[in-house]
Amino acid sequence: SQTIHQWPATLVQPVGSPLSLECTVEGTSNPNLYWYRQAAGRGLQLLFYSIGIDQISSEVPQNLSASRPQDRQFILSSKKLLLSDSGFYLCAWRLGLAGNTGELFFGEGSRLTVL
């Protein structure tokens, strides 16, 4: 069966510090991968999605970036955090097959507080 791992679960970072959140998926190949941010415990904002290695699309221009160094690894980064980067970050995956009905499977999230 497939599993998704996301870490760290919680972190507190000062403004201007770097960020690295990691996500890995096991038990499948060529997944589509997603990073979402959830502010104030409500709506989801899509940040990045990837249909393959080195194929990453950004949905929102900001000081965050994403990389996919391996097929099942997705990393969210920032060189200098802003206060507004605080939030709950969610990684998700879905089967990367044409015709797949497209339900997403989410990690447990990473809560980032920027002080």
Next chain:
Amino acid sequence: AQSVAQPEDQVNVAEGNPLTVKCTYSVSGNPYLFWYVQYPNRGLQFLLKYITGDNLVKGSYGFEAEFNKSQTSFHLKKPSALVSDSALYFCAVRPASGGSYIPTFGRGTSLIVHP
């Protein structure tokens, strides 16, 4: 463009009573529709989906949802609510074909089940 509306920020129901969480959508062509549940400080969990066929779909934890094409709705239902059903519920839609395979999420509805 596709969109999802969850008209209620919060739904309150007594334990043992039936519950309904509303969702309406807009999409080009036929829709794929999804419901997810999120418990506090956790990732989203996939509950159920409508792809085609029977308008009443059954999912996890006794939940079901009714697809109504004429009303462009996909309401989530459960015959008898449990206190443990208290959580945040998200509806999502994507087109069955064409366009992006990325689902659009509603803003979420907080379900509170009172003992």
